[in-house]
Amino acid sequence: MRIVLVGPPGAGKGTQAHVLAKTLSIPHISTGDLFRANISQGTPLGVEAKSYMDQGLLVPDEVTIGMAKDRLQQPDTAAGFLLDGFPRNLEQAKALDAFLADQEIALDGVLDLEVPEDEVVKRIAGRRLCRNNGAHVFHVIYNPPKTEGVCDECGGELYQRSDDTEESVRVRLEEYHSKTEPIIGYYREQQLVTTISALGKVEEVTQRAVDALKAGK
Ligand code: AP5
Ligand code: ZN
DSSP states (O other), rough: EEEEEOOTSSSSHHHHHHHHHHHHHHOEEEHHHHHHHHHHHOHHHHHHHHHHHTTTTOOOHHHHHHEEEHTTTTTGGGGEEEEESOOSSHHHHHEEEEEHTTTTTOOOOOEEEEEHHHHHHHHHHEEEEEEOOOTEEEEEEEEOOOTTTTTTTTOOOHHHHHHHOHHHHHHHHIIIIIIIIHHHHHHHHTEEEEEEEEEHHHHHHHHHHHHHHHHHH
């Protein structure tokens, strides 16, 4: 299956993508995680991306689209993929469509996670990520690790993202409304979108997502 996950910052895209990708045996591709990996390795791409990310702004398309296409051409995507955080504006959505059309493949669905803004702020404020793997996501209250500061899945050190500040979250929400939400309309025209509530326990949201993907088949 080829799926795109959309939703505001802190909706739980990374959390759900990690579980869904395992369940569906497809790779979880997060442009945010790819940027963070580049930042921690100190690559030129990482240096460029960091200045935008820390402000909560989208990284320019020239950088982002190339990076996403490179990742989509890896052999593990033959059976499909779950895209988390890409595309994030109409230009990226059109570039993805053109890339898929070139390969004579298409998306199977777009899952839209809906969550109120006050919940987003609470989720982001308590988020902790694993240094070894950005898909290992915790929350100090909602999903605490068994040992404080240590990843349950791999023993890695947990840290708080440098863009999880109040100011950056406000900008990320503005970027989401002005640039990312329009792609939902674009995909609705292609009858690909299912909107689900991202409120409730992680497992409840996963069940809704699985049901929505089955129904969309
Ligand atoms: P990115 O890393 O994609 O961040 P984001 O979209 O802002 O989304 P988040 O990672 O903040 O949230 P999430 O929805 O994954 O939530 P999570 O599962 O962690 O992008 C970061 C930056 O990179 C962007 O600002 C931009 O600069 C750049 N970038 C990335 N892609 C780009 C692109 N395509 N184009 C241009 N620039 C790009 O969950 C949040 C918290 O809530 C966690 O603590 C979790 O434990 C908790 N939680 C999850 N589910 C639940 C639940 N059901 N109940 C209670 N708590 C929950
Ligand atoms: Zn980990």
